[in-house]
Every structure is written in structure tokens, then in C-alpha cells.
Amino acid sequence: MKNWIKKDITKDQVKELCQKYGIDSLTASIFARREITKGNDILFYLEDDLRFLHNPFLFNQMEDAVDRILDAKDEGEKVLIFGDRDVDGITSTTILYEYLKSIGIDITFKVPLGDEAYGMNIETIDEFAANYGTLIITVDCGIANGPEIAHATELGIDVIVTDHHNPPEQLPENCIIINPKVSDSGYPFHDISGCAVAFKLIQALRYASLDYYKEEICLLNACNTEDGYRIDCVKLYNNLVVDNITIDNITDGLRISDTKLVEFLKGQSIFTWDDKETKKALKEIFGTAVEFNTFELRPEIAKIIPPVANLTLDQLNEKSKIARYNENQSSLLDGFVNIYITYFQQIANKAFAAHEQQELQLVGLAALADVMPLQNENRIFVNYALKIINSGKARRGLLELLSRLNLLNKRITATDLSWTLIPAINATGRLGQPELSIQILLEEEPSKRNEIADKIIGLNTERKSLVSIATELTSYNAQISYEKLSKICLVVEKSIHRGVIGLISSKLTQKYHVPSITITCIDDQTAIGSMRSCRGLECTQFLSQFAELFSNYGGHSKAAGFSLPVSNLHELQKQIEKAALSINLQDENDNDIIIDAELPASYINHDLFKIVDLFEPYGENNSTLTFMSKNLKIIGYQVVGKTEKQHLKLNLDSGEHKIPVMFWGAADKINSEFNVGDNINLVYNVERNVFNGMETLQLVALDIQK
Structure with missing residues (x-):
């Protein structure tokens, strides 16, 4: 029997999130249960503009x-x-x-x-x-x-x-x-893909083509407050805040030489928001002997962002979207800094948007392919890629592959890309021909792209066959290894194709819920291996114990690879088996179902898609939303599927309308665990069911309790 776990949260937690971020109580409760409560985390769920990507010069x-x-x-x-x-x-x-x-x-x-x-x-x-x-x-x-x-x-x-x-x-x-x-x-976020790092380099190179590369600029404001005059200055370099200075509680007659302003402003372009008011305050502070050479930015920014034309700096701070997520706002100029960077981004977009649109489709793919956590800016990468692809603007190469994989003319999700397009592209590398995928993405001639697409689909079919063969060849020894070692599964099979060992390790990890290593030989001298991990064991850290045996090794915390001389293979097996005795794995309870929210039956309608879509894309570190509803009545069922384990299609009565539910592989539960006419409690995911162009809501049952 499965355990349904719904974390307790308080009304105050929900209320605070609603008020601070302008979200509804259901969304706020899901954020609270998932412990997504900091502004810098919530930002990447509520915003999808490229403006919110981290500055590449943070590297x-x-x-x-x-x-x-x-x-x-x-x-x-x-x-x-x-x-x-x-x-x-x-x-x-x-x-x-x-x-x-x-x-x-x-x-x-x-x-x-x-x-x-x-x-x-x-x-x-x-x-x-x-x-x-x-x-x-x-x-x-x-x-x-x-x-x-x-x-x-x-x-x-x-x-x-x-x-x-x-x-x-x-x-x-x-x-x-x-x-x-x-x-x-x-850099503030560690878990971006290699393609995202390359994209950051391209972004930085593009910025370097503009006038302000390596130029220091200063944003300055001076005003009269209840406690006297105040001066705020922020220094930016490559659009990054690198320094700031605040002088407050100023009385008349301050000498500029007694401040740090001269050194701070030396040799810089100085921008103000309201030049007239700022210069008036500076004159009252320092007198007429000091003259500041400033330029008012508000009119220029208003040409690109018209709503700011008549805003004061205080109003700008209040309306700043970025400031809403910044829990460490410390300067009166934060809103000015944010609007300046947004303004600069808009200018850059005019010059580079078409190119970035092409590149970011691949950055989004890479995030999914390398199983990057779908948090922080990875959410923007993937969402942007999906937005462009679903708008009918898939880049050359991807378009031909999507067509052959029957993914056009439908709403493509991150899951679709992960299960269809990404494996097809990966197949070229697994079978030693990655240049085909690069060629199709670079090729300008449509007929040649079509020829390459056919080859890639053919390699993907071959890859599936090789996986089936390798699965059959390794299944017995994998079972023996798991029973012997219990905390790790180690398989050495010299006859399987090198390109599928990572897939075999993934399958073994999914099957046995322990880290898995698959090793094969590419010739008489060299063996290669692939490791996939789970339950808190870090791949590269684990493999480092055997570094002296490897020719090379490397990877991520959850996936890594290595090569070694065949002569070292027996010793490696011995050392891995010995190391397995001291492995500590985190507990993993497959019977636990973590519930994001309990919904009344009246909430189960198309409006749920708004919530589900907000938390897209789903994947690593961002699991599909799971809901619970109580007291739903079974009014009919249908057994579907031709496989050995058939599926169950239920019709439930919510009191207001009928609700379709799919319960995969659960046909044997009807008339045994529950029957037509029973009232049930249900834990489920929400998905779109598309048929003949019509989109309807469908629930996917995870568990049912009578």
C-alpha cells in the first residue's frame, strides 16, 4: 500500500507568497510545499523573459x-x-x-x-x-x-x-x-549544460561588439530626504554592478573633496534618471563651484520602454519587476539599475534576437539531454526553446527530424523532446557518427538536410536494436551482480556496442534503484565504462578511488564515463566490488507519493492547465505536479490495451461533470480493489488528451483508495 504524503504548510506562508508575488493561493501552496519560497527561485517559474538570464561576465x-x-x-x-x-x-x-x-x-x-x-x-x-x-x-x-x-x-x-x-x-x-x-x-548557478556555457561565451562576444564593452558607467541620483540630502552612485562594468557608494544625512556646505565621489566618478560616463532634480540637489549640497557632466537616461529608455516616461525614481523602484524578487535590495538605485539593464537587453535584442532564437533551441535541448535540474535559468532555456519550436519556427535540422518523428502540428512538451528527438540525435554519437547531427543543423540546402535526417532516423532504429541485444546479454549477470553487491550493479560484457553502455546503466539503475556500471571493450587493448547513479552517490567522486587504473574519466554527479587498459579490467572489478561494501545510499521509498495540493472536485477542469503549465517544464528536480481529490464516484470503466498488463480507463462523477481517468497497468484492480459505484480518493497527474485536434483534460491515476 502506498503512502500519501502531503506536507503541512501554514496559511501565513501561503498568504505571504500571494501578496508578495501576486499569485493565487493554489500556486502559492504548491510553491510552499516544494520549498520554493525565495524570490530568486520563484522568479524562474513566474518569468520567462531572456532578461532574467545571468550575465555571462559573471564568469x-x-x-x-x-x-x-x-x-x-x-x-x-x-x-x-x-x-x-x-x-x-x-x-x-x-x-x-x-x-x-x-x-x-x-x-x-x-x-x-x-x-x-x-x-x-x-x-x-x-x-x-x-x-x-x-x-x-x-x-x-x-x-x-x-x-x-x-x-x-x-x-x-x-x-x-x-x-x-x-x-x-x-x-x-x-x-x-x-x-x-x-x-x-x-557564476551563480552551477548546473547549466555545456551548450549553455558555449552560449554564454557567444553572448559575451556579442556584447563585446557594442560600444560599452569594458567601459565603466555610473548611475547617479541625489535628492533631499527627511534626514538631509542623499547621494547614491552605482558603478557598472559590462552591465554588472561592481561598486556602489551612498552618502546620506548630508547638510549644506559639504566639500566634495571630503567625500569619495571624485575618485568614484573619475573617467566615467555619468547617467541620471531625472537630470534636473539631481543637479539641483547636487548644487544645494556642493554649491556652484562643482559641476557634474551628466546625461539623463529616462527619455532614451522611454523610447524603448514607453511606460517609464513619467515615472519618478521612487515609482520606478516600486514597479521594478526584478526588485520584486530581490530580497537583498539595498540601494535606491536598484530600480534604475534594473531598468537600465532591461533597456540594454532590448537594444541587444534588436540586433541579435534572430540568431539567439536559433541558438536557444539547441541550448534548451542540451539542458534536457544532459538531465540538468529544471530550476533557475534552465527553466528559461527550455521554455524558450519550446515556445519557438511550438510557434512553427523550429530551426533548420530540427524541423526535418521533428517531421520524421511525427512531432509537428501538436503541442510539443519537454517530455516529447526527451523521449523522441533527443534519443535520435544522441544515436548519431552513440554509433560513432555525431558529425551527421552537426551537419543537419548547419546545412543550408533543404534536400541535403532531408537526406541526413533519413540517415539519423536509420541510426536511431539501429540504436534501439543494439539496446535490445545488450539488455538481453547483460540481464542475467546484472541480476547476479545486484544480488551479490546489493548497493551497486556492475556488468562487464565485452560483446555489446560501446554506444549503448550508458543506456544499459540507466536501465539497470531504474530497475534495481542502485548505481550501475556497464563496461565493454572496444578492442583488445581498451575497455570503456559508463556509470549512472542515484540515491546520493556521486559518480565522479566514486570513480576517483580507481583513478590510477583509468586512462581517463570524468562526468557529472549522476553520470560519468571512463576508459582503461583491458589489462586493468580484472583489478577494477575487484576494487569496485570491495568499494561497494562501504557505499552509503540514501533511503528511497517507492511507496511514497508526494502530494502538491488537495483539490475539491470542482477544481478539476481546464483551469488546472494554467497551474500545470506554470510549473512546466518538468524533469530533473521538478517532478510533475501531483494532486489529490477525495470522494469521487466511479460511474463506469473500460479495459484497454493489448499488452499483458492491460490498462484501466475510469469515468468518475465529481458531482458537476464526468472526469476521465487513465490508470496504467491496473486493469486487475477493477472488481477487486474497487468497483463501479464506489466512492474513491484519488492521487493523480493532469495531462492533455488530444484527439482530432480537440484538447481535453485527462487525469492519470497514481493510486486509488476506496
């Missing part, structure tokens, strides 16, 4: 990366992008290659083909050096390639690492590193 070394790339452009250098074979690596390589080529850089790319290993390799570096190459940019790899980077440096090649994998204890030296997981990266 401490982003400016260095931009300058090095611009130098390469100016000097006509040869540049190589080094990517990976999975969806994240394919999309990263595509968008960076596309952008660098568009600005005139002599650019080529390299991704692992056939049985080539993940990450940088010496052969490619030597070949690039022989061709007079001088700059390598890695995407979705590189952070674990210290020796290879050192070799490149010896050959006079500079390296920029853009990656998102867990860094090793010893970072690569003599290179520029853009990786949110590096401890001193400066």
Missing part, C-alpha cells in the same frame, strides 16, 4: 576568453573547436562554430568519431599545430584534459576550456577556464 575569466578570441579574429588565426559526441557536445559545437564563422574567424571543429575517446587527444592537437593552428576552444569537455592542454601549450597553442563537468582536484594550467562548477568561477 571571472569570461573577459579573458572574449579578448583572446577577438585577438584571434584580428590576427587571422586558425581556431579549432573541440567538442563531444552527445547532444550537449553536438549542440555546443554547432552554435559556437556557427557564431565564430559568422564573424569571420577561420574556424574548424572536431568531435570524437567512431571509437575515438571522449575529450581532447594528442593526435588532433599535433595535426592542428602542423596546420599552424593557434587557439583551441573546448565545448562540453576539457576540464579533465590537463596533460593534453599542457601539450598544446608546449606547441604554442592557447586553450579556452568551456565545460560544465565536475572539475578534477588539479585543474588544467595555462589556459582560460569557463566552467560554472569550478569553485572560483564566479
Whole structure:
């Protein structure tokens, strides 16, 4: 019997969220139960504008990366992008290659083909050096390639690492590193994809093409308050607040030399919101001997954002959408800063929106493919990608694949992409031909894209067959391993295809609810393995125990890979089995159903879609909303499906209307656990049922209690 768990929350919690963020009580209660109560977290559920993405220059070394790339452009250098074979690596390589080529850089790319290993390799570096190459940019790899980077440096090649994998204890030296997981990266959100990191680099390069790159500007306001005059200044550099100063309780006759203003404002462009009032206050504070050279921004901003034309700075603060989510607002200029950055974003959109629209479709795909947590800016990436694709503007390459996967002319969800499009693109890398996916995304000729799309779909069919074969070959030994080790499942099967070992590990983890490792051999000398984890065990940390046996290894907390000499394989098995004895896994109770909200029967209607859509996209760290309703009457049923475990389609009476419910694999429950005429309590998800273009609400039962 399953446990229904609905976390207790208080009316005050719900009321506070409703008042602060202007949301209804049902939405507020779901936020409270999911412990999404901080403004910086709620923002990414209530807002989807690109304005809310983090500034790329928050990466401490982003400016260095931009300058090095611009130098390469100016000097006509040869540049190589080094990517990976999975969806994240394919999309990263595509968008960076596309952008660098568009600005005139002599650019080529390299991704692992056939049985080539993940990450940088010496052969490619030597070949690039022989061709007079001088700059390598890695995407979705590189952070674990210290020796290879050192070799490149010896050959006079500079390296920029853009990656998102867990860094090793010893970072690569003599290179520029853009990786949110590096401890001193400066970036506020660690869990973005490799493609998102590449997109951040592109954003920074685009900003560098504008007039204000590396320019310090100052926003200034002076006013009279109850406690005397007050001066606020905020300094921005690359659209980031880097310094601020406030002087308050000022009386008449203050000498400017007695303040920090002269040094603070030296050599900067100074902008005001209301120039007349600000200069009047400054004159009353410092007298006529001091003159400030300022420029009023309000009229310029009003041309782009008309509603602000007649607002005072106080009113601007009150209406600032960003300020609503900022729990640490400390300056009277916060609203000014926010509207200035929004204004700048609008200007940039006019120049770059069409290109970003194409790139962000791939960034959204990468977030789903690499199972990034659907929190923070990942929500904007995925929602934006879905919005563009569903508007009929899918980018070249994706359009052809979506057509063959029968995903056009319907509302595509994150789940659709994860279960259909992403596996098809991944199949090219798994079967050693990732260049096909890059080609289809770059190819301008429609007929050629159609030819490539057919090849990709063919590879995906082959991938499915290889998974079936591998599943059959590994099932017996997997069962034996699980029974023996209990806390980990380890399978070594030398005859399965290298491209599906990650999928087999995922299947084993889902089946046994323990971390799983699948190993195969690509030849007589080299074995490769893939690990998938759960219940709190971190992959890279676990694998680090066996580092001396590996040729290389790396990855994320929940997924990682490695290679090693076949001669080390037996020793690795022994050490993993020994290590399994001391693994501590978090408890995982499959019988627990966590309920987001209890709904009266009258709430079960199309209005629920508004709530369900608000919390989209669903996936990692953002599970599908689960509701509970009580005292619903079964008025009819139908057994459906031709599989061994048939499904149950129920009709319930809510008192106002009939409610359709699907209960998958539960046909045996009717007339045993409940019958027609019974009143039941129901735990369920809400989904759209689309038939002949008509969209209706359908519940999917998770559990029923009579």
C-alpha cells in the first residue's frame, strides 16, 4: 500500500507568497510545499523573459576568453573547436562554430568519431599545430584534459576550456577556464549544460561588439530626504554592478573633496534618471563651484520602454519587476539599475534576437539531454526553446527530424523532446557518427538536410536494436551482480556496442534503484565504462578511488564515463566490488507519493492547465505536479490495451461533470480493489488528451483508495 504524503504548510506562508508575488493561493501552496519560497527561485517559474538570464561576465575569466578570441579574429588565426559526441557536445559545437564563422574567424571543429575517446587527444592537437593552428576552444569537455592542454601549450597553442563537468582536484594550467562548477568561477548557478556555457561565451562576444564593452558607467541620483540630502552612485562594468557608494544625512556646505565621489566618478560616463532634480540637489549640497557632466537616461529608455516616461525614481523602484524578487535590495538605485539593464537587453535584442532564437533551441535541448535540474535559468532555456519550436519556427535540422518523428502540428512538451528527438540525435554519437547531427543543423540546402535526417532516423532504429541485444546479454549477470553487491550493479560484457553502455546503466539503475556500471571493450587493448547513479552517490567522486587504473574519466554527479587498459579490467572489478561494501545510499521509498495540493472536485477542469503549465517544464528536480481529490464516484470503466498488463480507463462523477481517468497497468484492480459505484480518493497527474485536434483534460491515476 502506498503512502500519501502531503506536507503541512501554514496559511501565513501561503498568504505571504500571494501578496508578495501576486499569485493565487493554489500556486502559492504548491510553491510552499516544494520549498520554493525565495524570490530568486520563484522568479524562474513566474518569468520567462531572456532578461532574467545571468550575465555571462559573471564568469571571472569570461573577459579573458572574449579578448583572446577577438585577438584571434584580428590576427587571422586558425581556431579549432573541440567538442563531444552527445547532444550537449553536438549542440555546443554547432552554435559556437556557427557564431565564430559568422564573424569571420577561420574556424574548424572536431568531435570524437567512431571509437575515438571522449575529450581532447594528442593526435588532433599535433595535426592542428602542423596546420599552424593557434587557439583551441573546448565545448562540453576539457576540464579533465590537463596533460593534453599542457601539450598544446608546449606547441604554442592557447586553450579556452568551456565545460560544465565536475572539475578534477588539479585543474588544467595555462589556459582560460569557463566552467560554472569550478569553485572560483564566479557564476551563480552551477548546473547549466555545456551548450549553455558555449552560449554564454557567444553572448559575451556579442556584447563585446557594442560600444560599452569594458567601459565603466555610473548611475547617479541625489535628492533631499527627511534626514538631509542623499547621494547614491552605482558603478557598472559590462552591465554588472561592481561598486556602489551612498552618502546620506548630508547638510549644506559639504566639500566634495571630503567625500569619495571624485575618485568614484573619475573617467566615467555619468547617467541620471531625472537630470534636473539631481543637479539641483547636487548644487544645494556642493554649491556652484562643482559641476557634474551628466546625461539623463529616462527619455532614451522611454523610447524603448514607453511606460517609464513619467515615472519618478521612487515609482520606478516600486514597479521594478526584478526588485520584486530581490530580497537583498539595498540601494535606491536598484530600480534604475534594473531598468537600465532591461533597456540594454532590448537594444541587444534588436540586433541579435534572430540568431539567439536559433541558438536557444539547441541550448534548451542540451539542458534536457544532459538531465540538468529544471530550476533557475534552465527553466528559461527550455521554455524558450519550446515556445519557438511550438510557434512553427523550429530551426533548420530540427524541423526535418521533428517531421520524421511525427512531432509537428501538436503541442510539443519537454517530455516529447526527451523521449523522441533527443534519443535520435544522441544515436548519431552513440554509433560513432555525431558529425551527421552537426551537419543537419548547419546545412543550408533543404534536400541535403532531408537526406541526413533519413540517415539519423536509420541510426536511431539501429540504436534501439543494439539496446535490445545488450539488455538481453547483460540481464542475467546484472541480476547476479545486484544480488551479490546489493548497493551497486556492475556488468562487464565485452560483446555489446560501446554506444549503448550508458543506456544499459540507466536501465539497470531504474530497475534495481542502485548505481550501475556497464563496461565493454572496444578492442583488445581498451575497455570503456559508463556509470549512472542515484540515491546520493556521486559518480565522479566514486570513480576517483580507481583513478590510477583509468586512462581517463570524468562526468557529472549522476553520470560519468571512463576508459582503461583491458589489462586493468580484472583489478577494477575487484576494487569496485570491495568499494561497494562501504557505499552509503540514501533511503528511497517507492511507496511514497508526494502530494502538491488537495483539490475539491470542482477544481478539476481546464483551469488546472494554467497551474500545470506554470510549473512546466518538468524533469530533473521538478517532478510533475501531483494532486489529490477525495470522494469521487466511479460511474463506469473500460479495459484497454493489448499488452499483458492491460490498462484501466475510469469515468468518475465529481458531482458537476464526468472526469476521465487513465490508470496504467491496473486493469486487475477493477472488481477487486474497487468497483463501479464506489466512492474513491484519488492521487493523480493532469495531462492533455488530444484527439482530432480537440484538447481535453485527462487525469492519470497514481493510486486509488476506496
